[in-house]
Amino acid sequence: MRYISDEKELRKIAIYTNIDSIKKKLEKDFHKEEVEVLEDDRIFVSIIDSSEPFSTKSTLNSEVIFDVTGGYPNSKQRVYKGVNKSSLAKADLWLEVIMSLFSVEISADKLDLPGYLDELEKYQKMDIKKYILTEEMIKDLEGYEELPKSKINHQRFIYAVINGYTVFPVKSKEAIIKGMEWKYGIKAFQKTCKYMFDKKDVSLGYVYEIKKEI
Numbered sequence: 001m002r003y004i005s006d007e008k009e010l011r012k013i014a015i016y017t018n019i020d021s022i023k024k025k026l027e028k029d030f031h032k033e034e035v036e037v038l039e040d041d042r043i044f045v046s047i048i049d050s051s052e053p054f055s056t057k058s059t060l061n062s063e064v065i066f067d068v069t070g071g072y073p074n075s076k077q078r079v080y081k082g083v084n085k086s087s088l089a090k091a092d093l094w095l096e097v098i099m100s101l102f103s104v105e106i107s108a109d110k111l112d113l114p115g116y117l118d119e120l121e122k123y124q125k126m127d128i129k130k131y132i133l134t135e136e137m138i139k140d141l142e143g144y145e146e147l148p149k150s151k152i153n154h155q156r157f158i159y160a161v162i163n164g165y166t167v168f169p170v171k172s173k174e175a176i177i178k179g180m181e182w183k184y185g186i187k188a189f190q191k192t193c194k195y196m197f198d199k200k201d202v203s204l205g206y207v208y209e210i211k212k213e214i
Contacts, residue, residue: 141179150185
């Protein structure tokens, strides 16, 4: 069984999950399809709690596995893990990031998805935090080129999702991506994406901090 959507922004992804809170979230934009083997071009992604029973057939057929609780065995597949059972409290954040990563991009700014996944490969286990993107955060990064360049921080990186309904200067986008690495040594991935935002959402966007947990 997998969840798929007819929404144009989400037509690239199919999701399997055994996590009840994620199933409830998916019911908003997705519908169930009772198949386990893909016969289309959708990217099949599993989001699981490995401490609970899950469909091994679905996970084996998945191109990418996100194990929120971190107990999935080593595999030749791409498997990204949370810390432990307590990470279930952040399952919704994992879903937000995943849906944005694999949604169809609306703007000309393309996310470096292979680079993003390669970056995640360096993290055995990870934690996610979410911040609202503010004008103050962007102002803090203005003029970053005039500062000494920081060493790269290999313990965390950020994923910025910018509100596609908000007029957002190109210069500000560059400040987020280049400025975070230059000023703080934090690698940043940016995506301008209509999905995740409705027209009532007046925020500039969100920043997700991915932190390596040893």
